[in-house]
Each structure stands twice: as C-alpha cells, then as structure tokens.
Amino acid sequence: MFPSYMRRAASRIALAALLAFCLAMLPAAAMAVTNDDCFGCHSEKSMSASDAGLKEGGPAPVKRDVPESPVITFQVDKDKFAKSVHAGMSCTDCHTDIGKELPHTAHLKKVECAGCHAEAAKVFSQSRHVVLHAGVSAANPPRCADCHGAHDILKAKDDNSYVSFKNVSKTCMRCHGATDAARISGIPIPGAGKMYEKSVHYKKLLAGDSSVATCVSCHGSHNVKDRLDPESPIFRTNIPKTCGQCHDTGDWAQSIHGTAFMRGVPDAPGCIDCHGDHNIRGKEDKLTIAAIVSTNACPSCHGADKMAAKYGVSVEKVKGYKESFHGLSEALGDARVATCADCHTGHKVYPESDSRSSINDNNLVATCGKCHVGIKDFAAQGNIHVGPGGTGSWIKDFVKKLYFFLIIGTIGGMAAHNGLDFFRKMRNRYLARVNAPGYFERLNAPERLQHFLTLSTFITLVITGFALKYKWSLPFASDAVNSIGRGLLHRTAAVIMIGASLYHLWYIITTERGRKQFYQMLPAPKDLRDIFDMLQFYLGIKDHGPRCGRFSYIEKMEYLALLWGTIVMIATGFLLWFATAALKHLPMWALDVATLVHYYEAILATLAIIVWHFYYVFINPDFAPMAFTWIDGKLTREQMEHEHPLELDEVEGRKPGSSHH
DSSP: OOOHHHHHHHHHHHHHHHHHHHHHHSOGGGSOOOHHHHHHHHTOTTOOGGGTTOBSOSSOOOOOSSOOOTTOOSOOOHHHHHHSTTTTSOHHHHOTTOTTSSSOBSOOOOOOGGGTOHHHHHHHHTSHHHHHHHTTOTTOSOOHHHHHOSSSOOOTTSTTSTTSTTTHHHHHHHHHTOHHHHHHHTOSOTTHHHHHHTSHHHHHHHTTOTTSOOHHHHHOSTTOOOTTSTTSTTSGGGHHHHHTTTSOOHHHHHSHHHHHHHTTOTTSOOHHHHHOSTTOOOTTOTTSTTTTTTTTTTHHHHTOHHHHHHHOOOTHHHHHHHHSHHHHHHHTTOTTSOOHHHHHOSSOOOOTTSTTOTTSTTTHHHHHHTTSTTOOGGGGOSOTTOSSOSTTHHHHHHHHHHHHHHHHHHHHHHHHHHHHHHHHHHHHHHHHHHTSSOEEESSOHHHHHHHHHHHHHHHHHHHHHHHHHHTOOOTTSOHHHHHHHHHHHHHHHHHHHHHHHHHHHHHHHHOHHHHHHHHHHSOOHHHHHHHHHHHHHHTTSSSSOOOOOSSOHHHHHHHHHHHHHHHHHHHHHHHHHTHHHHHTTSOHHHHHHHHHHHHHHHHHHHHHIIIIIHIIIIIOTTTTTOOOHHHHOEEEHHHHHHHOHHHHHHHTTOOTTOSOO
8 A cells, every 4th residue: 555645646646647638639729829829920020911811800990080009000019018018918818809719800809998997997988088089980089009009008107108208298299280180080279289399398398307297287198178177177267276286376376367367257367368378488489478478468458448348457558558668669679678577577467556566656666677777766757658647747748749730830831832832833834735736635524524533433442442451540530430431431432433434334335436435445456566566665676666546555454454343343342342132142252252352453453553554644754743634635746646646647637657656
C-alpha cells in the first residue's frame, strides 16, 4: 500500500494529464482569441479592410458628418497599445462581437466604453454634444475615441494624451475649427477654434504654461452644457465664476458694473462683454479690446442711444472724448494716449461721486498724473470729455460761438467776393459770345428744360441717395428733420426725374425735331471709325479728328448710358420704395439684388457724369471754365466748324465735307 500522500499526488497527476489530453483534442478554432492573434494582422502598417480577408456581416457602417478621430485605423501600433491605459486588457474586452473564430466579420459593433466608465458615460449622455447632435443625426455626436483616441489612450496628465492640457484644444478644434463640419452638424460657432488660436490663452499654452485656460477649463469635459443652460459654466451669470478660477474678479464684482451684473441687470457688462470669449488678447497685443476700448468696448454701451435712454448714461461723453485731445490723438494712431480704461480703470469702475473712483475730484490729480507727471490741482479742472459743463464752461462756449461767427463771416465774405468776381467775368465772356457774328441753335427751349430738370434732379438724387446710405446730416437740423428730409427729398427728386423722362419720351414721339434727333442719336458704323480716328488724332498719327454730324460718338454713348441708367434706377427704386408690395410677388433676395443694383448703378452714374460729362462742360479747354450751351442753347460758327462740321454743311446747304475743319 502506498502512503496516502502518494495516492493523492498520483490522482492529481492523472487528473492534470486527462485535462491536458482533452484540451489537446479540442479544435484550434474553439480556443479564445488572444491579443497576439489580433496583432498578427492588425500590426501590419499596410493593413486595410480589403487585405484582411474578412467575412461578410456585422452591423452596417454609419456615415458621420463630423471629423472622425484620426487615430482610428485598421493598423494598431503594438508598442503604443502596450503603453496605453488599456495595455493589460484583451482586444475582445472591448470588441465583444469578435467571438472565437477568425477572421471576424467585416464590420464590428461600436465599442461601448460605458461598461467600465459608467459614470462618465452617464454624464456625457446628458451633455450638449449628445443632446444637440441627436436632433440632427444620431451618428454625429462625438464618441469617446474621437477625443481620447482608441488603441493609444493615455492618462490626461500625460503630455502626449489627446486630452492633455497641451493637446485638448487641438482635439476640440478638429470639429470647432472646421467650417464645413460645423455647417453640416450645427456647431454654433464654427470659427471658435480659429479664434482661440489667436488668443493670449493659446499663446501661453504653446509656451508651456499649464495654468492657462483650455476649452475644458471653461466648457467642462464630459458635461459640456449649452450656454443657455443655467448649469453651464458659460451661462451668463456663471461666467464671472468660471473666469474667477484663474483671474481675481473681486475688483470687478465691487464695481458699478459688477454690482449691476450681480443684481441681474441684463445689459451690465461681464467678463466676455469687454474681453471677448475665444479671442481674448493680451495687454501687449495691439489688437486687444483693451487697446481699442475707447472705440469699441465702452462706446458699445455708453455711446448707444437706446442704452443711454434706458439707464440714464450720457452718449455725449463718448462724443466728447472723440473730440478731445485724447480722442483725436487716438484716432491718429497714438498708442500712448489715454483711453477710457486708463482714466476709469478696467475693473474698478465707480461713480464719480464715490471716493474710490479714479475720477473722483480727490483722485483726479493722481489719475492724470500717471501720464502728466507733476501736474497741480487746477490742471485737472474742466470737462475732460469736452462739451458743456465743468469749470471754464462759459469760456469754452464763448470761444466756440466766436469762432463760429468768425468762420462764417470771414469765409462767407471771401466766397461772396470771389463769387461776384467770377460772375462778372463770366458775364463778360457770355456777352462777348452773344455779340459774336453768327450762332446756331443747338438746344431749343423744351430741350433746355429737359436738360435742366435732369441736371437738377440728378444732383439732388446723388446727394440725398448717398445721404440715405451713409446717414449724412445737416449740421443745424435735428435727427428727426434729417431722417425725414433725406427720404422726402430723394423721393421728390425721383418723381420729378420720372416726369422729365416721360416728358422727353413724349417729345421724341410727338415732335418732328425730337424724332429726327432720336434717330440721329442711335449708334452707327461710322461711330466706330470716328473712335479709331479720334484715338489716332490724340496719339499724333493724324492731324485732325473725325468729322461729326449732329451727334458725335461721345454724345451718343452718354445718351444711351442715361437711358439705361434711368430705366434701371426707376425699376429698382420702385421696388425699394414699395418693398411691402414687392414682397407679395418677389422673394426677399430679389430686393437684396435691387438694393445692390440701385447702389452700384448710382456710383457708376455719378462717376460717369463727373469723369465724362463734366469734363466736356467745364474742363475741356475748348469750353472752360464752362460751356454756355446748356443755358442759351447756342453754338458759335467756330464751335460748329470744330465740333459738328457735317451738321454745319447740312444747315448751310453745302455738300457734306465741303466746310473747313
């Protein structure tokens, strides 16, 4: 008999041998898939779906509109996986549908990280990323791998991690910096990533400062909320607390702005109202809002009429600053000059009556002395912003009124003197012209009337039209008078011009002279030859220009341009004048096109008149300083021989071309 311990050992050996024999008899396909089995294919750099010899089957792939994670590929780096946080896990722990047979199906199920990371998955499922995109496309919400990576996930503290403080902004920018993806998937600020790249935060981030704000610092990570969600860190009333994680907001919280903000005043400025959100600049950056605070940030509230009426602030302060020494210097680009923040400070803004205010009477010398060293108490007296009020106000008012009358009297007297001189000399030239032997009628009375109506209404339309576009105002009229006057004058002139156009149409239809002149105004083959001959004359190739009849190519071009411009301006003008009626028959974009055509046609017509017509009426040496034909309708014989020799031959009954040029 063997001892009992030997019998127990023998039985264990026999059991082990039996188990080994059974395992050896199992087919290889029934063995569990190991990581080495997976790396046998997926470690190849050239690995692709077509190379794998995969079986058909598995869930159909889902097309996504958002950028996929660039690290999800068929090829898996074995070394990177060994360094990842999942190095001790089996591939099948995540890819649970691989089964025990290889090769596996062509498509695998989406990996669910919630099995291990249940809490994070629950928070993420309620975030803006999921809730927003679920309404657009169930395939678009970011997946864990889109941000964290897939087979090379590292701890967030690792600098190489996709969600480390150094890289998380780049990860977010794959979607929030991609305009097309934002448009398709409904990202509200598609340029947020690009804006952040220009910010002081990002610059410090690149420099290695791990304390600066990244996307997750302000928005959170898994629990990103909509800015309208009261629980969101970027909800309006939560922003000071969010910024306060890094910045001391105590001074602002005690200021007039901060106390109003905390009371719930909707227009009170918070951090991003002055500094911006994604594109926050540093103090040294010339493009920073702090550097242009006096032209953008502060005037957006203190220079707005609606805000002034609502909260009782004076827009005159902003206007006065722009007219002051400081404001004028800033407009010229002087970076040293004081802006709003230099005098009122950036965050410690208090009412002037508050002893803590930098513009309190007791503190003015110190405030102004930061730039103007050594000034005395009296130096800060007066109204810094210019305008009424302050010490010495009556002196400034007196000087202003004195110079107003001085300018009017002096310049007005000079203008009157030169006007009389010009009038007398032009009168003498006109009388000499009238008394010259022989003249020919160029324009009769109805034609001169048509020209005058067109001339006067055109100039009125140009001035009032650009006044409407750019809100030009008469200096001594109220805003209401200017607003009504601009529109009323423009439409009145338009109606008169339409009347003049109809009168001209009636004239060329009902009168023999009108019909004849209209046919003479139509383009003819000779006009092309005349243009070529004129260019040769200008270049000195020929010793004389073309011989023209009643109308030269110059006048024909101008007349046809006038016809075209009048039709276009009347059509688009009526669409804009009666916009409500037009919208009953036309889409909104048609009115937008009409607005563009009306505006650019006005520019084209104005420049054409100035460059082309005014040249021949005022600047042309043959007529300078002005042609009188539009007044009396006459041309001298010399002018006829020079300008219209063929017409002169016709009038005097000679064979065309017989007169001297």
